[in-house]
Amino acid sequence: MEYVDLSMKTDQNELVDFDAIDRRILTELQIDGRITNVxxxxxxxxxxxxxxxxxxxxxxxxxxxxxxxxxxxxxxxWSITFFVIVGLESQKEVMLSGFEKQVATWEEVRECHMIRGGGDFLLRLVARDAAHENILTQRLTGLPEVSRVQTLQTIRTSKNVAGVPI
Amino acid sequence: MEYVDLSMKTDQNELVDFDAIDRRILTELQIDGRITNVxxxxxxxxxxxxxxxxxxxxxxxxxxxxxxxxxxxxxxxWSITFFVIVGLESQKEVMLSGFEKQVATWEEVRECHMIRGGGDFLLRLVARDAAHENILTQRLTGLPEVSRVQTLQTIRTSKNVAGVPI
DNA sequence: GGCCGCGCGCAATATTATTTCATTGGCCTG
DNA sequence: CAGGCCAATGAAATAATATTGCGCGCGGCC
Incomplete structure (x- = not known):
């Protein structure tokens, strides 16, 4: 006779249950992810x-x-980091996720966020030099579903911290 | 008209000398920073x-x-991530770095990039909820040197990878 | 050829990660 | 209120990993 545990686990363990020690652990690991367990x-x-x-x-x-x-x-x-606000012509989900899948294959695209309600994206890209940046911008502009491209080039970054406050 | 010097004088190239093995190491550590050395x-x-x-x-x-x-x-x-494009009234360096130092003290501000040539910033912030987001936006708008605030709220993020291609 | 100098890998040691297990304290129940 | 259950802890033992020391081989260079 076998006793099998059939208790259900929610597929996303919510774990609303972390205390001050857990927070301390998370804080430290956000700062230094290779700290020894000791x-x-x-x-x-x-x-x-x-x-x-x-x-x-x-x-x-x-x-x-x-x-x-x-x-x-x-x-x-990769001397250049820049952001691009991209507007698509359509707001149909098929077009939106098609765009996302397309740019996700570009190694220079490091982030892709859908913003606001309707068909706009904010991307973060890296480029080897100005010429490379131009190529990437033109490649974006050339995509069929893209209607608008606004480039925000980074001059300097004064703060860039991982994670969230804990 | 102000001219901003964009030339990158780097005294930082200590190590121009890394090979395929180093690149492999960097790639793996970007993917999994806690991989064992073995x-x-x-x-x-x-x-x-x-x-x-x-x-x-x-x-x-x-x-x-x-x-x-x-x-x-x-x-x-921290359920909300949003970006804010902030325009300052002045382009004087004192004002720019003053703004940077100010927002750097806010724990909700996770990134602060100066963009384009003249007095604009792109920030990434996190907020606990919509009310919190509003407070933060108003706090930004209320800063004396701030003239323009445009919020880009993140709906979904389809790609967000650390580091750079190697 | 012979002499560096760099980087490798083996082997030994130090440190850390992980498992095992007895104990504690909170908490429900009879 | 005793007893049992559960979850979490920490000491100790073991497994794995990090780190050091050292000899070797390879390529450049007299």
């Missing part, structure tokens, strides 16, 4: 094993999506 | 010690600025 536990005021269990729990609940190295784009040959 | 070495095709030495070298050269956990803002109570 040091993290020390800062959170608990011992290592429960600290690691909390981290795993936060990961599985989706509060932590992943960990990433922050690289220096200009030192890697 | 696994990273395996993917880079070298053994662990030289791999770790390369990572340290990339960190010290500034190609890797840091590591961060990517968190889920909405699950942490």
């Amino acid at each position: 040091e993290l536990a020390r800062r959170a005021g608990i011992s290592a094993p429960p600290c690691l269990r909390r981290v795993r729990r936060l990961e599985e609940a989706g509060l932590i999506r992943g960990y990433h190295a922050e690289t220096d784009g200009s030192k890697l040959g | 696994e990273l070495a395996r993917r880079a095709g070298i053994s662990a010690p030289p791999c770790l030495r390369r990572v340290r070298r990339l960190e010290e050269a500034g190609l890797i600025r840091g590591y961060h956990a990517e968190t889920d803002g909405s699950k942490l109570g």
